[in-house]
Amino acid sequence: MQHISKYLDGDKPKPRSMAKSTETCLPASWVTAIFEKMRIRYRQLWTKSLGTDPVEIKAVMDEWRSVLGSVTPDQLKHGLEAWDSGYPPNVMQFKAACLEARTTAAHKRYKALPMPTPDKAKARIDIAAMKQALRQ
Numbered sequence: 001m002q003h004i005s006k007y008l009d010g011d012k013p014k015p016r017s018m019a020k021s022t023e024t025c026l027p028a029s030w031v032t033a034i035f036e037k038m039r040i041r042y043r044q045l046w047t048k049s050l051g052t053d054p055v056e057i058k059a060v061m062d063e064w065r066s067v068l069g070s071v072t073p074d075q076l077k078h079g080l081e082a083w084d085s086g087y088p089p090n091v092m093q094f095k096a097a098c099l100e101a102r103t104t105a106a107h108k109r110y111k112a113l114p115m116p117t118p119d120k121a122k123a124r125i126d127i128a129a130m131k132q133a134l135r136q
Contacts, residue, residue: 025065030076034094035061037080042088049088067091071098 038046050057068076068091079098083089089097 024069025062026068026071028061028065030073031061031064031068034064034076034080038088046088064091067095068098071095075099
């Protein structure tokens with residue numbers, strides 16, 4: 001079996017052919033990296049899903065580039081981390097995993113900081129300084 005990168009032609013985002021010209025495709029190297037991650041994770045299941053025809057593999061990669069064109073690198077990373085099925089995703093399942101809402105630190109329950117230990121000597125000094133400032 002030949003390496004997937006053989007079927008790629010460049011790294012620059014290209015306009016989507018079937019959609020608005022302002023939309024771009026994902027760079028080919030990014031899709032190659034995703035496919036390589038899937039190949040390592042799912043082995044024969046992934047390679048079997050792609051087939052062996054170079055034209056078909058190129059078409060599948062182009063479809064992934066097109067569908068994932070609006071997904072950010074952070075979302076792609078989340079999609080790779082979030083997909084935990086025993087089977088490899090198709091492009092629409094992967095995009096949904098990329099875009100699924102994440103719980104950020106702002107939405108998690110907070111853990112209160114420990115109470116500071118009181119320093120009575122420092123408190124006396126600070127109170128004396130405030131009283132002195134108010135007298136002036």
